[in-house]
Structures are given as C-alpha cells and as structure tokens.
Amino acid sequence: MRPKKLVPFLLGSPILKDTNPSLKNEVNNMFNSMPIWKPAKQDGTPVKVKRTIPINFG
Numbered sequence: 001m002r003p004k005k006l007v008p009f010l011l012g013s014p015i016l017k018d019t020n021p022s023l024k025n026e027v028n029n030m031f032n033s034m035p036i037w038k039p040a041k042q043d044g045t046p047v048k049v050k051r052t053i054p055i056n057f058g
Contacts, residue, residue: 008052027055 007027039046 004056006052006054
C-alpha cells in the first residue's frame with residue numbers, strides 16, 4: 001500500500017501543516033502543476049472554499 005496524505009487547502013494556497021520540507025516541496029510542486037482553478041462565487045462575489053485532496057506517495 002502506498003502512503004497517502006490528505007492535503008487541505010484554500011483555492012490558490014495549499015495549507016500543509018507537515019514539518020517535512022521535502023513533502024511540502026512535492027505537494028507545492030503538484031499544486032503548481034495543476035491548471036488554474038476558477039474561484040467559487042456566491043451572489044457573483046468570489047468566496048474562499050476549503051477542499052481536501054488525497055495524494056498518494058511512493
């Protein structure tokens with residue numbers, strides 16, 4: 001079984017509370033390689049949305 005990390009984030013800025021610098025670097029690289037996400041809107045105004053993505057390592 002490959003190790004898995006759940007990564008919570010606000011669209012546009014990953015929030016990784018892990019202290020492992022190489023893990024933070026890999027997750028940031030993954031987010032930087034994603035297409036640009038469109039912001040969620042409420043009544044036409046962009047709003048922050050929290051999402052969690054499972055990431056498999058190994």
